[in-house]
Amino acid sequence: MGARRLALLFGAAAGLIWAQPAFNINSRYTVESVDIAGSSKTQISRGLRADIEGLVGQKLSQEALDKLARRMRAELHARLVSPKVAKGTQPEQVVVLFEVKGNAGNRKFDGSLPKAIYHSRQGWSGVLNAKFSSGDSRFNLGLADDGDAMVERFAGVQAGYENRHVGTDHVRLGFQFASYHTQWSRQTLAELVAEPDVPGIYRTRQDFAPTVTLVVIEPLTITVGTSFQRFQQQFPAAHTEAANAVTTTLRFARRLEDSEGNNHDLEAGYSLHAATRSLDSDYVYARHTVEAEYGYRRHHQGVEVKFIAGRIAGRPPLFERFVLGNARTLRGWDMHELVPVGGTRMAYGSLGYDYRGFQVFYDTGAIWSEGESGDQKHSLGVGFGSRDGFFLALAFPIRSGRAEPMFMTGIAF
């Protein structure tokens, strides 16, 4: 009897929620395109951008527009975001324009956890950020303890400043500073003894990186800057060295929708770190990385293909060397076992399929250094991933002999 009453109450509550009025006569029209005025699509998060672009091809919903406008206002710290609808170029179709006005007068403070990962071999890795915005200026202060991204485990503080409107919305200026203490795995220390050509370990590392980002033509951005890294070498005697480089990153991200309503996500990027003596660098090298990712989504199913390749010419310090075999690449392999000191050549590919968040994936890749031949490795895995960044995966390295699976979980954006 109690359960029945509870069900009735729940039904009544659900009925009230669903009884929200939606009597806009324009809800019979289909959204032809969505655009943003007064801001840039590159300034909002990937999830929000996907949801905004997901309106195309759907019937107009004022409730959906209002929700997205509220999310945009929060992300952009704008004073006002108002959705405006107008006639489309085709009959029975409408175009939506989100008009972003001004920055919120009040200053905003918020915290975020952009990375929190557990890897059964590398342990916990996480980044905690606190952001403070005032007008076009944003300050951030963060703590990091990451054993997943590089050969080293680094822990320390990060601080940054960004101005997102330098005369125009198309130019942004940023300064990032980080100071870390490092820890090294036994495998890395042992391998360094066997490879005297690879630069040695360091106890601390500081990085200062001023950058300028130009929004060339949406969604293409180019970031140019410099990175001044100082690190305290321990051998043969404690001394400080510098790796000062010019950095360039080119990024492209686009979502397209075909006539059947299927989504095509395309992301591509190229980055260059060029350290030269003219910047008073003790190391001279050029590090090139190319990344491309394509995702296809049809209803509840999705396929994702990813490719990363990198090459370093010269003699880079350990933090610049490539790794494979972490929570992001060649899942199932242990990077300290595969490449204890990293490599200067790398190629990686991944193919994944998911149905309602449940995933199967195949990773393959090779990592080596100049003068060596790369040994291609493979892995298979299953997992679950949600749109808000949560993931859980169990990956198996494909190899002869004992194959120990790797378990990974957490959130990463």
Next chain:
Amino acid sequence: MVLFSRRTRRWWLAAASAASLPCLYAQTLSVHRELGRLRVSSTAVQFLEGAPLARLHNGASVVFVIQLGLLANNKTTSLARSAARFEVSYDLWEEKFAVTRLATPRKTASHLTSYETEAWCLDNLTFSAAGIAPDSPFWVRLDVRPEEPNEVTPLGEDLGATLARLVDLFSRPPRAGDTRKRAEAGPFRLKDLR
């Protein structure tokens, strides 16, 4: 140098406050009697204009809270009230208005001009003439207030707000930028109405 005495300043303040009140129209409402009910029509009160009209032209729908009140000759005693919420939208392709009365039973009309939309809303607010003496004078007051886009309607009140809530809405003093409108007409006598 004192430009205004304290009393004069008070008068100026009162005048400024009165000017900030919603527009007041005189004799812009007419009352008709139909099958024992009173129906009000207006020739001059236009609420589909200004910021709400701009929102409608931008494809959004706007909810108007409309209240009709019957007042005794002293204009302070309320004899009867009728209030409802109306959701209006503007068809971007047909360039006509559509309106829905957010009450049970729900009523909808479309392909209307702005004038027809305003008239339709008033047509859907009626009073019972029972209880009003045929020869006692009364006044009619119309209040119209557009809801703000971010105004949250409590759960369960979407399909027809309770009269108490609507009365409460109109009882609050107007805020800066409030676009509510008010019109009053009278005195009327039931025996004079057709």
